[in-house]
Amino acid sequence: MARIELRDLAHAYGPRPEREEDYALKRADFAWEDGGAYALLGPSGCGKTTMLNIISGLVRPSEGKVLFDGKDVTGLSPAARNIAQVFQFPVVYDTMSVGENLAFPLKNRGLPRAEIEERVREVAQMLELSPMLHQRAAGLAADAKQKISVGRGLVRSDVAAILFDEPLTVIDPHLKWRLRRNLKEIHARFRRTLVYVTHDQNEALTFADKVVVMHEGQIVQTGTPQELFEEPAHRFVGFFIGSPGMNFLPVEGDEAGLRLEGTDIVLGRELAAQARGRSGRLELGIRPEFLELHEAPVADGLEAALTEVQDLGNFKLATVRLGPHLLKVKLHEDAAVPQARGWLRLPPTRTRLYAGGRLIG
Numbered sequence: 001m002a003r004i005e006l007r008d009l010a011h012a013y014g015p016r017p018e019r020e021e022d023y024a025l026k027r028a029d030f031a032w033e034d035g036g037a038y039a040l041l042g043p044s045g046c047g048k049t050t051m052l053n054i055i056s057g058l059v060r061p062s063e064g065k066v067l068f069d070g071k072d073v074t075g076l077s078p079a080a081r082n083i084a085q086v087f088q089f090p091v092v093y094d095t096m097s098v099g100e101n102l103a104f105p106l107k108n109r110g111l112p113r114a115e116i117e118e119r120v121r122e123v124a125q126m127l128e129l130s131p132m133l134h135q136r137a138a139g140l141a142a143d144a145k146q147k148i149s150v151g152r153g154l155v156r157s158d159v160a161a162i163l164f165d166e167p168l169t170v171i172d173p174h175l176k177w178r179l180r181r182n183l184k185e186i187h188a189r190f191r192r193t194l195v196y197v198t199h200d201q202n203e204a205l206t207f208a209d210k211v212v213v214m215h216e217g218q219i220v221q222t223g224t225p226q227e228l229f230e231e232p233a234h235r236f237v238g239f240f241i242g243s244p245g246m247n248f249l250p251v252e253g254d255e256a257g258l259r260l261e262g263t264d265i266v267l268g269r270e271l272a273a274q275a276r277g278r279s280g281r282l283e284l285g286i287r288p289e290f291l292e293l294h295e296a297p298v299a300d301g302l303e304a305a306l307t308e309v310q311d312l313g314n315f316k317l318a319t320v321r322l323g324p325h326l327l328k329v330k331l332h333e334d335a336a337v338p339q340a341r342g343w344l345r346l347p348p349t350r351t352r353l354y355a356g357g358r359l360i361g
């Protein structure tokens with residue numbers, strides 16, 4: 001196992017670009033702690049696979065270093081780094097049986113037969129592959145093949161880390177849930193450093209102890225699922241995590257507090273001090289779960305027009321208009337929903353202030 005450190009890392013495919021924004025991976029300093037279960041989360045094209053391939057050695061970074069337990073491995077091949085990597089599409093030897101596929105990485109390292117059999121049996125059981133150990137891989141369905149691929153990643157006990165690149169993409173949704181739970185159990189048992197790439201927030205939040213969120217080639221926040229939900233450090237995290245994501249209202253700081261753009265409404269008096277002296281646009285963020293919508297006037301309530309209410313089974317989603325701005329409010333499934341207009345309250349402990357996309361208060 002290893003602590004994996006990325007120091008001053010940057011990567012561009014092809015010639016070195018002049019502009020920072022043209023790098024696939026912008027300046028990154030980051031450490032994956034030994035034994036951690038990490039999800040690397042972000043939308044398509046944000047640089048997750050590039051980051052993973054730099055860790056495994058498949059891609060050599062344009063700038064910066066990769067260190068395993070303090071040792072510089074930037075120039076080492078994937079084999080010399082001792083990393084297990086599981087790709088989005090299964091890599092399986094069709095001519096071998098399921099058991100032989102699982103045993104392959106161990107045979108390659110010359111482990112004693114009894115030990116190989118024991119490890120294969122253990123991994124097969126975890127991944128529910130035991131009944132098909134003697135079957136040939138060729139005729140198997142895509143999800144069984146992907147389980148073999150995952151198993152090959154897990155079978156070695158001497159790897160520095162196991163990297164998964166969207167490994168459950170080809171797997172049926174109901175099986176996905178079980179496999180994710182199995183992976184979590186496997187992690188709890190063996191405490192290997194796991195990095196799990198996904199663009200699916202549910203997958204990331206259920207699997208990982210720590211979620212690393214990437215946006216446009218940069219790590220924008222690392223935290224527990226709860227930290228990401230309650231304290232998004234960047235507006236992108238607020239927007240990307242949650243369903244629907246955080247509401248953002250453009251505001252300007254003045255003596256009275258934060259004035260909602262295009263209106264006389266003053267919000268976030270408690271946050272106004274943080275806004276002083278900042279030029280440019282500020283945004284007040286609040287999650288749909290934390291907004292209160294009342295049928296009758298309440299203290300600090302703002303009159304708002306209701307434009308839509310969607311019944312989504314286990315909750316209702318209201319859209320309300322405050323001046324020219326629309327906000328989403330998540331309501332309990334049996335909450336009373338006001339007709340046409342209601343009173344909106346933004347609990348001060350739940351509002352967050354952003355400048356240039358970054359959390360300032």
Ligand code: ATP
Pocket residue numbers: 013024042043044045046047048049050051199
């Ligand atoms: P996805 O979830 O779609 O795989 P990702 O977050 O893993 O996306 P990367 O695959 O790392 O993102 O891509 C980051 C950027 O680098 C993208 O703009 C992509 O087009 C570019 N890129 C990735 N691989 C190459 C390559 N081999 N050659 C040139 N550009 C590449």
